[in-house]
């Protein structure tokens with residue numbers, strides 16, 4: 001098994017962000033052609049369990065690509081992709097996807113479930129990190145309008161420890177006490193914002 005030192009991760013992420021102004025949107029767009037088959041045209045996913053990337057936070061995207069590349073976040077489909085990416089690609093892809101108009105939820109077919117999710121989000125103080133409107137900030141993901149079944153999967157992955165994430169694994173602590181009912185309601189509410 002490959003051992004990933006957090007120090008190494010941090011060093012590479014600092015290198016990524018300190019040159020953020022040098023990101024090249026056009027190069028990111030060209031590189032993003034290999035992403036469209038899964039993440040959709042213009043970063044709007046049409047595929048189950050694959051997140052939309054349009055309007056996602058630049059820093060969040062860069063961190064996740066670094067996590068996948070280092071093996072700290074594991075996914076069979078993303079693994080062969082990140083092996084082809086250097087630090088410039090990661091910067092450019094982050095800037096490109098962040099510049100696209102963000103994904104938005106469709107018509108809400110279950111407002112009662114959304115109301116439960118809204119209450120759970122308030123009780124668990126999700127907006128204290130994800131921001132008003134859940135639009136995200138820096139390395140904290142945009143979650144408003146994300147695909148519903150992907151939100152369910154992500155919360156289960158944190159809860160089970162399959163995914164630990166950045167920011168001192170903040171999400172693992174948040175997700176651990178969530179019940180399945182809460183996760184279902186939270187995902188439905190957030191997906192329809």
Ligand code: HEC
Nearest residue numbers: 031032034035038049050051061064065075077078081093
């Ligand atoms: C073969 C399909 C496939 C391709 C091609 C692909 N991805 Fe992914 N990607 C996935 C899947 C599946 C996930 C969800 C992984 C999980 O559930 O943890 C994902 C997750 C991600 C995430 C994490 C997003 C989040 O909200 O947590 C980022 C960032 C990402 N991909 C970027 C890219 C970029 C950039 C490219 C092109 C260079 C790309 N992907 C190409 C399948 C793919």
Ligand code: HEC
Nearest residue numbers: 124125126129139140141151154165166167170171174186
């Ligand atoms: C203490 C700060 C904090 C709180 C509170 C918080 N989050 Fe997060 N959240 C984060 C961070 C940081 C990330 C990025 C983690 C990573 O790198 O995987 C994240 C990521 C996520 C993701 C993954 C998004 C993606 O595209 O992969 C989901 C879903 C999520 N949070 C939902 C929630 C919900 C629902 C709540 C309330 C129950 C919540 N969060 C509360 C900090 C927080």
